[in-house]
Amino acid sequence: MPYTSAPHEQRTDVEELRRRIPGWGVDLDPADRPAVPRERREPGGTGAHWEFPERQPEPSARERSIEHEQLPPVFGTAQPLKGLSGGIRRFAYARYSEGRAAHWLLLILGDRVDAVESHLRSFATLRPDNPVTETGVLSERRRHGISSRFGSRRADVRHQWMDPILVAGPWVLAGVGLVAVARAVARGVRR
Structure with a gap:
């Protein structure tokens, strides 16, 4: 039956549902609900107590989501x-x-x-950094790295073409920069 926004004509009797479905309507009476103490808004009713802890000093401005008014009382400053x-x-x-x-x-x-x-x-x-040992290139030969990429549905196969660029790119740029600096120094010495 498709949903329509019009009010449904068929009304089911609550007592008939209780007889037919075991456990139906057990939470209709608030006295039977297990979560009722949490639903009440009386802070002293549960016996729980909590005081806001002393705030950690904030030596410099910290990043904070715009959804939150303030930082929590304790936050990390390691990085x-x-x-x-x-x-x-x-x-x-x-x-x-x-x-x-x-x-x-x-x-x-x-x-x-x-x-x-x-x-x-x-x-x-x-x-x-040592790109040869830190990237695992040496284990490719010992652990069947190349053969494991063909005929499989590995996720890294799709981006493996860009891995040499990302890993070796900074090294190549540093080498080119070093050669350029060496040439400039050599020209300066000749003059």
């Missing part, structure tokens, strides 16, 4: 936002609601930018 990725994340929290796709897409973009920033930061250290 403060920094760089361009931090700016992208701050913009996502300041501009878009958590219910919007743009909020989450900007946070994902912030993660990708943070990964690139970390790669670039590693070049300035004495021990930069």
